[in-house]
Amino acid sequence: MSRKPKADVAFLFLGEMLLVPHLWPIVDALARERPKLIIDLWISTSVHEDLLSRWMDPDVHGNVRLRHAPGYSLQPVPHAGDNPELPAKMPMLARLAPRLARMPVVVCAEQTSLWLPRLLPMRSRFIFTVHGAGPLNYNKDGRLRYASRLFVPSDYLTKDHVRHGIAQENIVVTGYVKASFAPSLTSDMIFPEARPVVLYTPHWQSYRSSWWDWGRQIVEMLAEQSRFNVIIAPHQRLFEQDRKARAFLDGFSSQRHMHEDSGSFAMVDGSYTRMADLYLGDSSSQIIEFLANPRPCVIADSPSMTWPSGDYQKCGDVVRTAEDIWPALMAASERHSAYRDFQHSLALEALGNADEEAALRSARAILDLLDS
DSSP: OOOOOOOSEEEEEOSOGGGHHHHHHHHHHHHHHSTTOOEEEEEEEHHHHHHHHHHOOTTTOTTEEEEEEEEEEOOOOSSTTOOOOOOOHHHHHHHHHHHHTTOSEEEESSGGGGHHHHHSOOOOEEEEEOOSSSOOOOOTTOGGGGOSEEEESOSTTHHHHHHTTOOGGGEEEOOOGGGGSOOSOOHHHHOSSOOOEEEEOOOSSGGGOSIIIIIHHHHHHHHHOOSSEEEEOOOTTHHHHOTTHHHHHHTTTTOTTEEEOSSOGGGTSSHHHHHOSEEEESSOTHHHHHTTSOOOEEEEOOTTOOSOOTTGGGSSEEEOSGGGHHHHHHHHHHHGGGTHHHHHHHHHHHHOOOSTTHHHHHHHHHHHHHHO
């Protein structure tokens, strides 16, 4: 029996589903740019496998292989892309390390995988592609410095990266990769009646989130009105901290103008930030994604929040009492002209070029590293 040919590049799909839209467009662009390249996609669960296999076209992705990482978990879920229970990451990486040790290039979108080049003498060159538009978490262990390349959407935070020990020559500005990912839902797929859409997307950490002070009150207020269609899509990790939140939101599922999402792939694939007409949030970096196309915003600054969200608070009227939220929503469209220019500059600064070429730029940077 002949052995499988060795791969040229490996992509690690081992983490949360929110990372998928930051990786798959690069896989697709790489397969199209150099069709003979052998690309391994290491996956941790059957949920990843189901989702990725749906997109694989034999005529385009004939040399892209789905590989089960050691400790792969088979776990059927009702909807493709719903968040799976992830196997323990560090044991999985430890068992995967020998298979990646001589891989020419390894691409990941989460920092945990950078423990491999940080701790082990590997020939592989790791690429870390940033997910999201907010600042990076610079771990004290210095893992980021062990990435041969850091793909970033813009040069907005380059000075911070260099100050934390990342070599300037290893930083590659690609643009915002997720912008080229096709969303799975549109407004007419979830709302029977056409109305302006409000998106409420609170952060999960209590010191950065309006949820803990006002969340339930906001949801109840939006359920009682009929002017807007409403999407409630908190950060996925909020449901780890507030165990009763999912049941609370499920209580509004019968209302035709309310769409609550506690874990589907649409929460992370850009569906909601693209379809919404008005954004209601606090410190979530999803506001940057929303502002790729500037639109009205209302920023909630509840009493328990201590995170200094200065730039975000320049994107729309800031409300500091729950009673002011509804009047601010009603006035947001009329007041948008006061914020439009700042929104545009903030999105451009953070996302860089949010066109569909970011994935291609990333693919070409991988090929440059591979050919060097």
